[in-house]
Amino acid sequence: MRLLRNRAKGPAGPDGLLRPPAAAVILSLIALLAPIPAGFSSAESRTVLIKGGALVDGTGNPPIPHVWVLVEGDRIKKIGKAGSFPRPRGSEVVHARGETILPGLIDAHVHLRTSGVVSFTFARRQSQAEEVFRRSLRAELLGGVTQVRDMHMPLEIGRKLTKQLQEEPTLGARLIYAGPMLTAPGGYGAPQAIEIASPVEGRERVEELALGGAEVIKIAVTSRTVNQSAIPCMKPEVVRSIVEAAHERGLPVAAHVAAATAVDLKIAVTAGVDSLEHMPGSWDPLGVPDTLYSTSGLVPEILARHITIVPTLSAEVGETYGPMISDLSDDPSLRLRLTPFQRHVLALNLEDFAHNSKRQAMAAAGRRRMQISLEEIGRLHEAGVSLAAGSDAGSGFTFHGNLHTEIELLNQGGLSPLEAIRSATQESARLLGVLEDQGTVEVGKRADLLIVRGDPLKQLRLLRAVDRVVIAGRVVDVQRLVNQVEKEVGR
Ligand SMILES: [Zn+2]
Known part of the structure; x- marks a missing residue:
């Protein structure tokens, strides 16, 4: 019911056009929020x-x-x-x-705390409510994603969800979580992220996260926000101590390098992180980025150290021209994966986008940027760099249970359909450390x-x-x- 009240507070769409009738809303809310009512094999028939x-x-x-x-x-x-x-x-x-x-597909990069439905008219709602996390996990499962790696969530919620999933596996996708991200003092994600001032502090925090159930350590290694403002980047010695402490515990380190410079990238790569998340470089109004992996001179070292790149191309689509994505209309499970309120917001956005020249210009730049990113994927793939599929679901217009868009974009970048599927199965399982049990269909696996x-x-x-x-x-x-x-x- 909370959703209905929130919806009522939002700007009204043309009445009766965008809003489904109340009874229908309630019915599909029941279908979305209650345990899945039908279609399950019973626990006994095993x-x-x-x-x-x-x-x-x-x-x-x-x-x-x-x-x-x-x-x-x-x-x-x-x-x-x-x-x-x-x-x-x-x-x-x-x-x-x-x-x-x-x-089952494996999404190497998600944010369960948000749905991905945002707009210029609604503030992005960040919720700690467990309900939101559970709904996101459910949406992932309905989209065919059976394992996710969440990149920034409170440890307590991660532990709770893990316990619930153990008791009832059909609740949603399996969960691996990083807990809160680590960053430089005043760095990317601060103050929500944990600010690390020294190598000693980095080591201590990794220990705490590991004890709290984190199965990956997420760090921000970038000197720019996605909006291109300058921010402090984590120091090389701090990154090194975090990587050392994590590897001692068998945990991989994932570095957020969105908008990163070549200098930032070098800090992450030479410290030996396990994955580089997002595409580096900030881009001009025409959509041309100033830094690429392939022009940073680091590709030989990325290969030598077996570092995986998780490009999260679909998040770039989402933030820049998400409202134009029409791939949603022919997705049969979308009705289950978005709530009526979310579909309403999406419809308002489509409407707004059609008349908003500023957003249309952004989308045009976004498309050019995407073209450059796709060519970059082709170069990285050609060079033999491991690419794992991550959607960044939960960020703007990037919905849970939609790793399909990422797989399609990897394919457009030059991976064959089989290779693009492998990025979202075997490769992501390898990165998450679950390949022994998951990621391929083989006798003995889950x-x-x-x-x-x-x-x-x-x-x-x-x-x-x-x-x-x-x-x-x-x-x-x-x-x-x-x-x-x-x-x-x-x-
Ligand atoms: Zn992310």
């Missing part, structure tokens, strides 16, 4: 046989047609040609003919799977056609849920 789809296993290998995948408990028990082993008695059967079975209609290798957009998601061996029938909500809201 053997699932997926019959007849093509398997894209996440390793980059070509697809195998007509497979059977047998799931027992939360693990993949057998993979074979159709009919090559008997159907175990009492198993639940999932028919996947004409469909494609993939590993049964975290995505089943989509059609062949996404022929048409990558079909990754959005999520039919079922399997998490910890439990089947979520996304299409059935979509149909149910569509029926309830009278569409």
Whole structure:
């Protein structure tokens, strides 16, 4: 109900045009917030046989047609040609003919505390409410994302959510979290981020974060905000001590380098961080960035140190011309992933964008910038740099459960559909340190799977056609849920 009240406070759209009728709003709110009402296999029926789809296993290998995948408990028990082993008695059967079975997608960079729906007319709402975090996790799962890495959240909420997910795996995507980001005094993200003044302090904070359940340490290594104002960058010796302390505990370090200069990048790379997050360089009004990974002279060292780049291209789309993204209309699970209030805000934005020349100019610059970023992805890929898919979901107009946009952009940058899918499965699993259990469809691994209609290798957009998601061996029938909500809201 909080959502309804907030909506009432916002600027009114043309009445009856943008707002769904109240009853429909309430019904779809129920569908969104209550435990998923239907479409789940029960906890008891713990053997699932997926019959007849093509398997894209996440390793980059070509697809195998007509497979059977047998799931027992939360693990993949057998993979074979159709009919090559008997159907175990009492198993639940999932028919996947004409469909494609993939590993559940893994988003290496999200922010669960926000939905991604922002606008010029509504202030960005930052909420600590656990409800928002849970809803984001749920949205990820419905979009086919079975594992996320949150890059800035309170440790207590991370611990709570982890416990809830252990008790009820179908609550949402699996969660790995960084806890609060570390930054220089007065640096990027301060004062919400933890400001680190010395190497000793850096080491102490890493210990605290590790004890608090963080499975990655996020640091800001940039001397510019995304709006190009100068800010203090973390000192090389501080970054080194953080990386050392994290690696001693087996934790990777992720460096936020959005808008970074070549000098900033060098600090992160030579300290041996594990991943560089976002694209560096600030850009002029025409969209031309002043720094690229490929022009920083650091690519040989990035390769030698096996540093992964998480470009978060979809966040750049979101912030600059998100309201124009039309890919949302043909995404069948969007109704489940955005609340009625969020869809309302989005509609207001589309409306505003159509008449707002300032936003249109920004979008034009954003498109040029994106073109340059896509060419850069091609160069990095060609050079052999590891690229992992992260959406930065939760930032402006970048929604949870929409890693598809990132995969499509990586493909536009020069990765084949198989390689782009691998960035969002095997590569991101490797970066998150969960490859032993996740990221590919192999016997013995966790049964975290995505089943989509059609062949996404022929048409990558079909990754959005999520039919079922399997998490910890439990089947979520996304299409059935979509149909149910569509029926309830009278569409
Ligand atoms: Zn981020």
